[in-house]
Amino acid sequence: MPKISAEDKNLTVLNIFTTDAPxxxxxxxxAMREIVDAAAYPGWMTSTVHAGVDKPGTANFIQWRSRADLEDRYNAEEFEHRTLPLFGELTTSIRLLQNKIVYSGTQSGDKAEISPARGDYTVIAVFGVKENNQDQLANALGPKSEHLNDVxxxxxxxxxxxIAARGLEGSFVISYSQWENKEAFDAYQAVAQDDRPAARMEAERITNSLLTSVDFNTYQVVHTRAAGE
Incomplete structure (x- = not known):
C-alpha cells in the first residue's frame, strides 16, 4: 500500500473532481479505476482512488517520480483527447494539483499509509493562500498541529x-488527514472554543489569518495500485 512521508522527494499529485450527483x-x-488498473506510464508510481462521502466527488492521490514524467503524461494524446473529455462530461470541476509533502505525522509514529483495507475516514482540504504566506500556512497546518496526537x-x-496546478488559480496548501471514523472527526470539529487546547487555538488563529479560501470534502479510499502490480 502507498506510504506518505515528508522524507520522500517524489512528486505527489492530488486530482480532485467534483460532481453534482451520486x-x-x-x-x-x-473510470478512474480503469485508468489506474491500466497505468503503465514512465515515472508513475502509485494511484489511490477516493470516493466522496459528504459531497459527491472523487480524489486521486498519485505518486510520480518527477514533474517531467507527469508532464509527459499530460502532453500525451490519450490524456488530452480521451481522459480529460471523459472526466469533463461527469464533473462540475477538475483540479489537478502538484505538490511537495512538507509534513506528515501519525498517531503511531510510523509512516502514513493509504489503502481501502484500512477503512479510514479521510478529509482533504485545499487552502488558498498568498504565495508569500504559503510556507507560514504550511507550518501552521503541520508542525503547529501536533496537538492532534492527543485527539x-x-x-x-x-x-x-x-507547486503547480491545472484548474486552480493562485498558491495553495493541502491538508490530508485520516481518522478512524466520521464520529471521531465530527467530535474534534465540535469541541467548543473555550475547551480547545492553547496549541490548537494558536494554530487555528494563524491559519485563519493567512488563508484566502478553503474547500474540503471527506472521502473513503476505494482502490489503489502501484507500478508493477
Whole structure:
C-alpha cells in the first residue's frame, strides 16, 4: 500500500473532481479505476482512488517520480483527447494539483499509509493562500498541529505545499488527514472554543489569518495500485 512521508522527494499529485450527483460519482470512480488498473506510464508510481462521502466527488492521490514524467503524461494524446473529455462530461470541476509533502505525522509514529483495507475516514482540504504566506500556512497546518496526537480517533495528518496546478488559480496548501471514523472527526470539529487546547487555538488563529479560501470534502479510499502490480 502507498506510504506518505515528508522524507520522500517524489512528486505527489492530488486530482480532485467534483460532481453534482451520486450516480456521476459512481461513474467517475469506475473510470478512474480503469485508468489506474491500466497505468503503465514512465515515472508513475502509485494511484489511490477516493470516493466522496459528504459531497459527491472523487480524489486521486498519485505518486510520480518527477514533474517531467507527469508532464509527459499530460502532453500525451490519450490524456488530452480521451481522459480529460471523459472526466469533463461527469464533473462540475477538475483540479489537478502538484505538490511537495512538507509534513506528515501519525498517531503511531510510523509512516502514513493509504489503502481501502484500512477503512479510514479521510478529509482533504485545499487552502488558498498568498504565495508569500504559503510556507507560514504550511507550518501552521503541520508542525503547529501536533496537538492532534492527543485527539481520540486521529490517525494521521499530512500537509502538502502546492507547486503547480491545472484548474486552480493562485498558491495553495493541502491538508490530508485520516481518522478512524466520521464520529471521531465530527467530535474534534465540535469541541467548543473555550475547551480547545492553547496549541490548537494558536494554530487555528494563524491559519485563519493567512488563508484566502478553503474547500474540503471527506472521502473513503476505494482502490489503489502501484507500478508493477
Amino acid at each position: 450516480e456521476k460519482q459512481e461513474s467517475l470512480v469506475g 481520540p480517533g486521529y490517525v494521521s495528518h499530512t500537509v502538502l505545499k502546492g
